[in-house]
Amino acid sequence: MSHDSPRSSRRRVLALAAAATLAAGLAVPLGASAAGAADSGLEGSELFLNPWSTTLEAAQGLSGQARTDAQLLGSIPSADWFTKGTPAEVEAAVDEVVTAAANRGEMPVLVAYNLPFRDCAQYSAGGALNTAEYTAWIDGFAAGIGDRAATVILEPDGLGIIPHYVTINGDAEWCQPAGVSAATAASARFEQLNYAVDALKASESTAVYLDGTHSGWLGVGDISHRLLEAGVERADGFFLNASNYVLTERLHKYGSWISQCIELTTQVSWWQAQWCASQYYPASPGDFSTWTLTDEKYAQDLSGAGVSLDPASMTHFVIDTSRNGQGPWTPPAGVYSDAEDWCNPPDRGLGLLPDTTTGVPLVDAYLWIKVPGESDGKCYRGTPGPLDPERGIEDPAAGQWFVEQARELVALSNPPVAPLTxxxxxxxxxxxxxxxxxxxxxxxxxxxxxxxxxxxxxxxxxxxxxxxxxxxxxxxxxxxxxxxxxxxxxxxxxxxxxxxxxxxxxxxxxxxxxxxxxxxxx
CATH class of the missing domain: 2.60.40.290 (Immunoglobulin-like)
Structure with missing residues (x-):
């Protein structure tokens, strides 16, 4: 899985990447308030629409339908990505966006994406060189926000891909880069994220969300454990589906299960996160009709442990709906040795528009974290390249504008997105x-x-x-x-x-x- 790398902007010092009910045991009205969102100011806020976004920048070099698509996508709030630079440079870049948003009384969504060995040095390789460099960068990021309102999406893939990590089930993480100590890499990742949570949450006006992956990836117990190790109890919650394609209805359940697993793990002294039910058991991951089995299992486990749930005090989450309108891509069977189904899959569509009033108790917002229309990277699907064999063209580098994909996202949006008038x-x-x-x-x-x-x-x-x-x-x-x-x-x-x-x-x-x-x- 890969995400945006920096894009150029002529205005910036720094390159920027710029409902269902809960489980059966959690009977809560859809209109219930969310404490995390209320504390941060995200719930009900108007999201910042950057008039100098990388999407509108891309439109300047396009014509015809491609230009129209980019301008349409640029009319909808997407996150601004911050991916490199010195502490002073990131402070200035963040300050520029937050100042513009504050002048309008709007909420900026900022992605911090600079961890050492981010994306396991794959498509979106880069990041700080070490913990000291990263914490200094985060200090600059926090200084750029100051005491003004902002929502920070903290490190996509930061918990989904951890160098030299051994899961709670004893499985070794596949990401094992040679350039970092196997003995300290995982603990360093948690140290970095805990520092970032505390530095950003020093301001009560900043909302912070940690990487919760998505329901097609980590099991509930695994990601819940990682979130707790990274300091989610001091953050505003977690984010799901960043730069991915999982349907929103599945993410509602997955996120609610993570929240319930966190409740069990933190409130019951003898409970262990690996015991949490998930999309893999008792549910079957490919059959959504079976996911009610996991709902029922949580109801049983919570009741048996004597835990009562209050959405106002539970861990909340946000969902990236930028490209999940058609759900995930199913690659043709037996064609590719590595289909890379996350990488610029064909025929996907925009999902729900960004909205900070979701009607779902634990969901603080639907956001466009990934900037729709920007490439996931050069996808080879197990071939030598340079062409993407599924598309017959060479995909743009990660974070660069992808004309063909932007057209698909608009044309196949679900719900349909209205044209500019x-x-x-x-x-x-x-x-x-x-x-x-x-x-x-x-x-x-x-x-x-x-x-x-x-x-x-x-x-x-x-x-x-x-x-x-x-x-x-x-x-x-x-x-x-x-x-x-x-x-x-x-x-x-x-x-x-x-x-x-x-x-x-x-x-x-x-x-x-x-x-x-x-x-x-x-």
Missing amino acids: CEVKVTGTKVGKGFLAALVVRNNSTSTLSPWTLSWSFDGDQQVKKVVGGTAVQSGADVTVTAARPIATLRPGKTTAIAVTGTGAAVEPWQFHLNGKACTTR
Whole structure:
């Protein structure tokens, strides 16, 4: 399994990667509140939409349908990834995103992805060189957030892939890199993650979630034990399905089982995590209809141990729904020696839109942790490469834009994602130290907009001085223009225009919003 590596951004010092009920024994109304989310401010918050995201950056170099797809994906909040740099560089990069989000009163979702030997030095190899370098980097990350609201997805794969780890069942982890001591690698990983939890949670405004893998991977007891060793009791919970494709209904159960396993393990002195029921037993992993057997087993075990459950005090989780609308890919039988079913599988679709109001007691949010449209890596599926034999093309490197996959994700989204319903064309001329731009606005929706507003974000210290055809209000980099009365009504299929003059660099915004809804740009 692999995840994003850094992508370039012309604005950043640092490269950024920018419901069902619970188990039978946990009878809780779907509307019950979640303490973890309430404490962190994630529940019910408006997620930050980065106007200079790597998705919108990719759109600038595309045309036609590929550009339209990227702009559509860029109109939906995705996480910003931070993957390298010095402590000072990551502090500045995190501060830039968090400042922009704070100015809008929105919640940024930040992925910290810099552990030593991350991804076991595979597709997304890299990370800090040692524990000291990593803890210093985390200190910079935390300093960039300060006391402002932020949600941190802490180290995808950080608990799913641990160098030289021996599981609670006595099995040796497959990841055994030669460049790290087999005697200390696993303990160092837990030391690093515990430090990160404490450093980030020093601010009550920061929510932190640890890697909970997904139901197609680790058993419940195994991941619950790893989460406890990494400090999940001091975090806000765990995240599931990062950069993967498992259906949300399965993740609801898997996450609830992890939470219940943690309750048993921490509240019952004689209980051991390896005794926890899972998707592998008594359920059958491939037959979802049998998963109620595991629900029933938890009800029995909790009752037998005298444990009563309160969702408000249990361990919560978030789910990555960025690419799970069609579920996981089933490779053709007998074709590939290693099908790499996690790596750019064909014909997948977007899942549920990001939402911090889920109606599921233990689920704090559905998030797009993986940036949809960005490659998992160069997938060879057991062949020498360089082509992906399933696609017949060479896949982009991890984290780079993948035009073909972006098209699939949009076309096969489940539920379907609506197209953008407006368009803005910019023509501009630099005048001395300022700019003059004509903005041609087209309403492609079926509704008349009256009045209408157009908003965008600058990339620096530009200031609007005059608008012909409207009135501008500017707050920092964010601008909103309200149309003047003569052109305040914009009917379906019709076009109008305004002219904007100002000071600063003549840089075109990457996305505009008409009455709050994102537009394509040409």
